[in-house]
Amino acid sequence: MALTKLSLEKFTVFEKLDIEFSKGINVLIGENGTGKTHIMKVLYSACQAAQAKGTAIDFSTKMIKVFKPDDSGLHRLVKRENGAGTAKVKVCSDHHTLSLEFHSRRKENISVKGRDAWQEEFAGLTSTFIPAKEILSNSHNLIQAIDKGNVDFDDTYKDIISAASVDITKGPEGGLKKKYLKSLQKITNGTVSIKNEEFYLKPGNQSMLEFQLIAEGIRKIALLWQLIKNGTLENGSVLFWDEPEANINPKHIPALVDILLNLQSDGVQIFIATHDYILAKYLEIKRTGGSSVLFHSLYKIENEDRVAHESNQNFRDLSNNVITESFNVLLDEIFNNDMED
Amino acid sequence: MVGDIFVEENGFYRLDCTSAVWATDGLHNIYHSSNIALSDVDFISESEENLYLIEYKNANIPQAANNPTPITADKNDKLHNKIAQKFYGSIIYIKMLNKTKPVNYIFIAEYPHADEITRKLLRNKIKRKLPFKLQERAEVISPLITNFDVVSIAEWNIKYSAFPLLPKTLSNT
Structure with a gap:
């Protein structure tokens, strides 16, 4: 089971969008404000709605918790334009x-369709959203504070703390899992421990280091380690990762890409939003015949208030590629000014 | 001699220089028969306004005779130096023919996972080995090179469409 298609109409920045996904890795690129994170948050809400079977959380409620519009008003996510409008969101599986x-304008007029069949199909699905900003270093009492309304974080932050807090003894450590963990440990130089709702990194026999004392990039890798270790990322789960490259030393990107490719081979569907050439290019060159990687470019149509998209199996073949365009400008400037590069 | 159609050494592509004022793919043989140990480019083509020194390497075709050093992993600058030397070797012949049009040196490079960025990185590195800096000196009267570019076959056919490089099977002749 995997997410196969998303249709959006008059939703946030989208006038109309129909996008089909790979069951493996989906890489979303595009300049700021083209809706990469919005797409991932919609899909994540749909996954969470399936996980929430038997609870009060449905698709619309999760959307509100994840997008955090003012006054918890879903109507505020309708594309802003003159006159009233209706937003339509469709998330599809096979x-x-x-x-x-x-x-x-009609705040209470919310309609959700297909919930029962959706919950039936995705019963037991695990989905995880890793936000661009690392949060585990501030996890102590954060969930309680969010629940009491003392601090204002969207649900992706709360959920990732919960996911990472799962008892690490859960889930068998098969050969591949061991391999991933070993590879990540090489980067983090330690393993993750939890004590009194706080996260620590334990390097070998040394004493535990508070997460906030560790570089943010290493914390992100340690989070991935924890999610693999505790069984959150396993066959049939869905991972959403917003800007994995943020604060990570580029030399660690190849190892990270290896793990993402292995996870998708193991049946984890992955959605990534990125601005990084190195990450996107490594995903292109490191994939093997069995890997399924699809690149999606979101771009603004000049003089029109709308976002369009194109998808391609090759990063290099995207005709609207904001990442390579930016690099090209820089490289041409170096070339024309005869500067060292 | 006027323009002609040349087949690259692997026999997969033809460079159509029929619209050229003058063109050759024979510099290698000219130097070889003269016992001159100079590097040479694969093709030279002359239009009304410009001269084009063209070097072609394709690591994507099966059993390529001239698979270059992996282009993006050229740690010791071996390929960069070789491409630069081909310019210096070839420009001597151009000077001997007393051709004075602006010289454009174009490296057509195809290799696995190639994209615009890696081609531009390659272009910028090789450019530093060409005489651009040297010819900025005040005493220089006659610059050797006007432009250097690294392009894919598709880019070549757009930017330099007067001399299309097409698969042999798609060529008209």
Whole structure:
């Protein structure tokens, strides 16, 4: 089971979007404000809605918790333009569609369709959203504070703390899992421990280091280690990762890409939003015949208030590629000014 | 001699220089028969306004006779130096023919996972080995090179469409 398609109409920056996904790795690129994170948050909300079977959390509620519009008003996510409008969201798998409709002016007018079949199909699904900003170093009492309304974080932060807090004894350590963990440990130089709701890194026999004393890039790798170790990222799960490259030393990107490719081979569907050439290019060159990687470029249409998209199996063949365009400008400047590069 | 159609050494592509004022793929043989130990480019083509020194390497075709050093992993600058030497060797012949049009040196490079960025990185590195800096000196009267570029076959056919490089099977002749 995997997410196969998303249709959006009059939703945030999107006038109309129909995008098909790979069951392996999906790489979303595009300049700021083209809706990469919005796409991932919609998909994540749909996954979480399936996980929440039997609870009060449905698709629309999760959308509100993840997007955090003012006054918890879903209607505020309707694309802003003159006059009233209705936003339509459809998330599809091979077999079912989960739909959501809401109106810009009629706040209570929210319709969710296909929930039961969706929850049936995705029962037991685990989905994880890793936000761009690392949060585990501030985890102590954060969930309680969020629940009490003392601090204002969207649900992706709360959920990732919960996911990372899962008892690490859960889940068998098969050969591949061991391999991933070993490879990540080489980068972090230690393993993750949890004590009194706080995260620590334990390097070998040395005493535990508070997460906030460790470089942010290493913390992100340590988080991935923890999610693999505790069984969150296993066959049939979905991983959303917003800007994995943020604060990570580029020399660690190849190892990170190896792990992402192995996870998708093991049946984890992955969505990544990135601005990084190195990450995108490594995903292109390191994939093997069995890997499924699809690149999606989101771009603004000049003089029109809308975002369009194209998908391609090759990063190099995207005709609207903001990452390579930016590099090209820099390299041409170096060339024309005869500067050292 | 006027323009001609040349087949590259692997026999997969043809460079159509029929619209050229003058063109050759024979510099290697000219130097060889003269016992001159100079490097040479694969093709030279002359238009009304410009001269083009063209070096072609394709590591993507099966059983390529001239698979270069992996282009993006050229740690000791071996390939960069070789491409630069081909310019210096070839420009001597151009000077001997007393051709004075602006000289454009173009490296057509195809290799696995190639993209615009890696080609531009390659271009910028090789440029530093060409005489651009030298010819900025005040005493220089006659610059040797006007432009250097690294392009894919597709880019060549767009930027330098007067001399298309097409698979042999798609060529008209």
